[in-house]
Amino acid sequence: DLSGRVALVTGSTSGIGLAVARRLARSGATLVLNGLADAAAADALCAEFRETYGVPVRFQPCDLRKPAEIEAMMAELNEAYGALDILVNNAGIQHVSQIEAFPVEKWDDMIAVNLSASFHTIRTALPAMRARNWGRIVNMASISGLRGRAGKTGYNATKHGLIGLTKSVALETAKTAITCNAICPGWVHTPLVQKQIDALAERDGLDNAAATDRLLGLRQPSGKFVTLEQIAGLCEFFCSPDADEVRGVAWAMDGGTTAA
Numbered sequence: 001d002l003s004g005r006v007a008l009v010t011g012s013t014s015g016i017g018l019a020v021a022r023r024l025a026r027s028g029a030t031l032v033l034n035g036l037a038d039a040a041a042a043d044a045l046c047a048e049f050r051e052t053y054g055v056p057v058r059f060q061p062c063d064l065r066k067p068a069e070i071e072a073m074m075a076e077l078n079e080a081y082g083a084l085d086i087l088v089n090n091a092g093i094q095h096v097s098q099i100e101a102f103p104v105e106k107w108d109d110m111i112a113v114n115l116s117a118s119f120h121t122i123r124t125a126l127p128a129m130r131a132r133n134w135g136r137i138v139n140m141a142s143i144s145g146l147r148g149r150a151g152k153t154g155y156n157a158t159k160h161g162l163i164g165l166t167k168s169v170a171l172e173t174a175k176t177a178i179t180c181n182a183i184c185p186g187w188v189h190t191p192l193v194q195k196q197i198d199a200l201a202e203r204d205g206l207d208n209a210a211a212t213d214r215l216l217g218l219r220q221p222s223g224k225f226v227t228l229e230q231i232a233g234l235c236e237f238f239c240s241p242d243a244d245e246v247r248g249v250a251w252a253m254d255g256g257t258t259a260a
């Protein structure tokens, strides 16, 4: 039961972040949503959350590439709520390209959104969390934080970095009731992954079903997607009292990929 807890989920207008936000709201948490949505879409999403889950919800249109916007958002949230209880650093972007052709601005954006944004949210959330001596920080990494892959230099670098950040923050907070952990999903069917299926379909002249099978066959032994609900369930577990001593893990949920 997360009633009375306040949760910020970055990148919660789509995909995994939206599923995590729904799960936390269903458990009674007050929700702060974030993402690159226009005002009308954000309003509609907030209204839908209030109606479905009956919890307070607000939207923060912070562009996570911009440290000053993150600082302003965090100051506003600390002021409004005293402290965040749950911080889920979920927003992430992908770009697939060999390193020689990797656009420099895509690299910079990826470092900013997938890695630096978590540094900024955590450093600005922690003082108020420490004052209350309770907190849950969950970072959405990837099996790309545990394995390399050709074409994913930028993504791999950021996700390995995010896991390193997770471990060190967990150690810095180890004597407190604040925990910091990472989730490492394998393939989950979201817009971010559909783009990779579309690229594969175009490259190899396949239809959507065949391209999807090929993508899963690339490295998911189960041959199935991990579901949004399963990832959300793991995040909820990290927020529960049973997870009080789960600290600094990079927990794979990947249909067996990292077992190989």
Ligand code: NAD
Pocket: 010, 011, 012, 013, 014, 015, 016, 017, 034, 035, 036, 037, 062, 063, 064, 065, 090, 091, 092, 093, 113, 140, 141, 142, 143, 184, 185, 186, 187, 188, 189, 190, 191, 192, 193
């Ligand atoms: P998605 O594209 O569906 O959602 C990404 C979210 O991040 C959106 O809400 C988007 O608005 C937000 N976002 C992007 N750039 C932003 C910015 N500059 N500022 C604020 N918000 C921004 O992606 P997803 O598949 O749900 O991915 C969510 C997280 O899970 C990412 O960190 C991704 O790397 C990770 N992940 C996904 C998979 C997968 O198979 N889908 C696997 C492993 C890890």
